[in-house]
Amino acid sequence: MSAVLGLALFSPFLTLPTPALGEPVMIEQAIVQARRRGSCLSLRCNDAEWRLASAIELHGRATDWRSTAPSLPGQRHWVRLSAPARAREHRDNYSNRWRIGTLYGIQVLRDGPVQLGVEFGAGYRLAPRSDDGIGQAGPVFRGSIDFGRQFGERARLSQHVLFETGNGQSFVKQSLGLDIDLWPAWTLETDYVIRHRTYGASGSETAESWLGIRRRF
Incomplete structure (x- = not known):
């Protein structure tokens, strides 16, 4: 009787229909569900998944809970993102204490054991002999070729060719x-x-070599 009396007093504040008298099982279920709703302090109550399942069965198709959940003011919408493929081409404008110019590059081969990249561009040399290049200031044409070859999982061969020309001089x-x-x-x-x-x-040529063991920490 106490359970029936409680439901009769608080039924205006509940969204559940009042069960018929004389059905203890239905009365007990109604009391449990009312307690769950009364103690729910989150944005999704304990019985939200049951409502979602009913909506999916009603429409006859799978629905994401992000699209069916009610939106709140100021809430951000879910956006599906995809990672695009890396571009093979790149362009760059640079400036430093030695040169200013522009550069264009393309990766000819990159996805297999052999890698091949090419870069070239035009610029103006500000300071001669400050880095690898010609020994006179003025407009220059500069480029490079990178080649790499992987042998198994342990060995890798790499070759880099850099060239610069201008004012009747050349550097390689x-x-x-x-x-x-x-x-x-x-x-x-x-x-x-x-x-x-x-x-x-005339010209000059120098060579140097290095052999060593490197440990990575």
Whole structure:
């Protein structure tokens, strides 16, 4: 009787229909559901998933809970994002203490064991002999070629060719390297660099090499 009396007193404040008298099971279910609603302090109450399931069955199609949940003022909408593929081409404008100019590059090969990239552009050299390049200030044409080849999981061969020309001079730098993974944190590195400068009919050439073991921490 106490349960029936409580439902009769508080039935105007509940959204549930009052069960018929003499049905203890229905009365008990109504009391449990009323307690759940009374103690719900979140935006989704305990019986929200049952309403969602009923709506899905009614419309006959699968529905995402983000699209069926009620929206609140100031609430952000869900947006499905997709990661686009990396572009093969890139453009760059640069300026430093030695040069200013523009650069265009393209990755010809990048997804297999062989990688090939090309860059070229025009600029103006401000300071001669400050970096790899010609020994006179003025307009220049500059570019590079990068080649890489992976051998299995441990060895990689890389070659970088840099060139710059302008004012009757030219500069070429070739770098050849071979890296071999000995252990997970140890790598055997070899580098061989050749620099060639041309001044009119004459020129000069220098070479240097390096061999060492590098440990990664």
